[in-house]
Amino acid sequence: MALGISNGFGLLSDVEGRPLHYRFLKKQRHRANAIIARSSRIANDPVLDPAQFPWTDMLQRHWKEIRAEALAIYAHRAAIPPLREISPDHRRIVRDNSWRSFFLIGYGHRQEENIARAPRTAELVSQVPGLNSAFFSILAPGSHIVPHRGVTKAFFTAHLGLVVPAQPDRLWMRVGDERVHWEEGHWTIFDDTYEHEVRNDTEETRIILLCQVKRPLCAPGSWIAAALMRYVECSPFVREAKDNLAGWETAYAKAERGEL
Known part of the structure; x- marks a missing residue:
């Protein structure tokens, strides 16, 4: 999210001290997104219909198993x-x-210790074509994720509601001009290159399964998306995030043993 690659590790962002070539890529994102949009095999709408993705029904049938692991x-x-x-x-x-995130897969990198704690979820998401990232996204009461945009249309974002406070007037996400609400056991799918923000003004926690999925593309958009991903997967941003996750995996293991 932020000005980084959407909903996974924050990449290519407007942070001081980033190398010039990252700033160059960020400036070129609008041109790249225009080509990807023209090459898209699905709609370029802010909010997408889950029914057009066959895998959504398969995961939805098992949402209670996923929720139990979460x-x-x-x-x-x-x-x-x-x-x-x-x-x-x-x-x-x-x-x-x-906003806390328990990663199973991030930019194709499997977090094996975390996967061992949610094996059924990992098994199910592995069947999603083009899966790039999958994690449990946990939003505490009183949270606000400010308006922002993702960088690339190479992905779309899918949320499966697991624990959703029943107060839609106080728990929502705005995507473009449309306000959407999560439902337990149902998908919310959107293109995060549109400006979006999230509010949880309830007194309860919201938990979803968040999947970042490659957009179905034809050429030349598919070439641009593939080149971008090869670059990102080797970037220092992903390496930094992997290192940070390793430390948190150690902390989580200590908490399980009652040492924290």
């Missing part, structure tokens, strides 16, 4: 890393530790 992990919530600690580039859009 709740078991949430039992040690203080040891689940705030996203801003995994990816410092996200500190611009959330200024406290209210």
Whole structure:
């Protein structure tokens, strides 16, 4: 999110001290996105219909199993890393530790210790074509993720509601001009290159399964998206996030043993 690659590790962002070639790539994102949009095999609407993706029904049928694993992990919530600690580039859009993320897969990198704690979820998401990232996204009461845009249309973002406070007037996401609401056991799918923000003004926690999925493309957009991903996967941003996650995996293991 932020000005980084959407909803996963914050990349290519407007952070002081980033190399000039990252700034160049950021400036070129509008041109690249225009080509990707013209090459897209799905709509370029802000909010997408889950029915056009066959895999959504398969995961939806097993949502209670996924929720059970998420709740078991949430039992040690203080040891689940705030996203801003995994990816410092996200500190611009959330200024406290209210948004926590338990990664199973991030930019194709499997977090094996975390996967061992949610094996059924990992098995299910592995069947999603073009899956790039998958994690439990936990939003504390009183949270606000400020308006922002993702960088690239190479992906779309899918949220499966697991624990959703039943107060839609106080818990919502705005994508473009449309306000959407999560429902337990249902998908919310959107293109995060449109400006979006999130509010949880309830007194309860919201938990979703967040999947970042490659957009179905034809050429030449598919070439641009593939080149971008090869670059990103080798970038220092992903390496930094992986290193940060390793430290949090150690902390979570200690919490499970009652050492924290």
